[in-house]
Amino acid sequence: MQDPLPETPSRLVSGTPAFRRLNLALFAAGFSTFAILYCVQPLLPEFSQEFHVSAAVSSLSLSLSTGLLAVAMLVAGSLSEVWGRKPVMVASLFASAFLTLLSAAAPNWTSLLLARMAIGITLSGLPAVAMAYVSEEVDPKSIGLAMGLFIGGNAVGGMAGRIISGVLTDLGSWRVAIGLIGAVGLASALAAWRSLPASAHFHPRPARPRQLLRSFGEHLRDPGLRALFAEAFLLMGGFVTIYNYLGYRLTEPPYSLSQSAIGAIFSAYLIGTLSxxxxxxxxGRLGRRRVLWAMIAIMIAGVMLTLFHHLALILAGIVAVTFGFFGAHSIASSWVGNRALGAKAQASALYLFCYYLGSSAIGTLGGVFWTHGGWPGVAALVTVLLIAALVLSLRLMVLAPRESKLPPGQ
Structure with a gap:
């Protein structure tokens, strides 16, 4: 008599204790990852003052992190195929938290930048792997809730990191602010290690770089996906540039706002999360083609509002830019998965690569425009980027949908 085959573990379903533990761990992980990544954004003027560097050089504390994150995510996802999802995510969280604590004690500008570069690499293990983990371990009917809470943690963490760093810089120093963010990151890493259920449906695979490169090449040959990857670069580049140099403008007369007040402006992210x-x-109801261009147009209108000198109009412009960006990003990112015929994880990785590359490259370039042209120079750069994004969105409207050549179910 043959031994019975081992039962396949059931997937996690909403309402169960294991599902609640997963949501707690993923929310904490997303929160700390994006708090660590973006906590330096409102501190750029502080770095310029303490280390005697220009706005463009100061922005490297964020741009180097996001640039290396973009590249490292292409590798981290592949490593998780060999080493497993949870080990890569937990290692990413612990390493990033320790590096953040070290960066708070950086004795000079060079050591701070080196720490931020390392943080960009270590952070890549979470966003590149969490979506794969959820898709493998969670019941299809509960995936939407799990991913929604993870993305919510991302947004809240990015906002909280900016606000906390601004307030604590006023009360103490930027070192205290970053140190606290590192401590929060360490607590989140412990929560993920203890609460995140071990993978039950993961099967290790041998590393096959040639097959991975072939999948990337197939995605890049599609004009629609190329346009969506370019949208990620342009939209994120423009969005980050606005927020990078807003602090410089508002700390100067006639506004002379405190770091706490500037940090509070990032609460506009709540509007973006809703949008x-x-x-x-x-x-989903009207069609991506009909809505994407409208979101980009709202961003352009928001940039125009920031050119006025009245603070209320500037803030209204920031809200419009934030609303339009998050709406456009939600459309473009979901469109990538819909348009890719196979290897969807690699298609999403390419989108995120361009997304963070735009944040890094354009975010730093904006400092040159700020130095030589002030806020009108920054607004001009972002407007050109958004006009290019608008043209691409119109191009996407006329592209025919891709038809799968794979058999049904493949």
Whole structure:
């Protein structure tokens, strides 16, 4: 008599203790990852003052992190195929938290930049792997809730990191602010290690670089995906540039705002978080082609509002830019998965690569425009980027949908 085959473990379903542990761990992980990544953004003027560097050089504390994150994510996802999802995610969280604590004690500008570069590499293990982990371990009916909480943690963490760093810099120093963010990151890493259920449906695979490169090449040959990758670069580059140099403008007369007040402006992210869900649903009803261009147009209108000198109009412009960006990003990122015929994880990795590359490259370039042209120079750069994105969105409207040549179910 043959031994019975081992039962396949059931996937996690909402309402169960294991699902609650997963949500706690993923929310904490997303929160700390994006708090660590973006906590330096409102501190750029502080870095310029303490280390005697220009705005463009100061922005490297963020741009180097996001640039290396972009590249490292292409590798981290592949490593998780060999080493497993949870080990890569937990190692990413612990390493990033320790490096953040070290960066708070950086004795000079060079050591701070080196720490931020290392943080960009170590952070890549979470966003590149979490989506694969959820898709493998969670029941299809509960995936939407799990991913929604993870993305919510990302958005809240990015916002909280900026606000906390601004407030604590006023109360103490930027070192205290970054040290606290590192401590929060360490607590989140412990929560993920203890609460994140071990993978039950993961099967290790041998590393096959040639097959991975072939998948990337197939995605890059599609004009629609190329346009969406370019949208990620342009939209994120423009969005980060606005927020990078807003602090410089508002700390100067006639505004002379405190770091706490500037940090509070990042609460506009809450509007963006709401818009991503609402606009994503709207695009599902009306069609992505009809909604994407409208979101980019809203961003352009927001940039125009920031050219006025009245603070209320500037803030209204920031809200419009944030609303339009999150709406456009939700449409473009979901469109990538829909348009890719296979190897969807690699297609998403390419989108995120361009997304963070735009943050890094354009975010630093904006410092040159700020130095030589002030806020009108920054606004001009971002407007050119958004006009290019608008042209691409119109191009996407006329591209025919891709038809799969694979058999059904492949």
């Amino acid at each position: 991503s869900a609402w606009i994503g649903e709207l695009a």
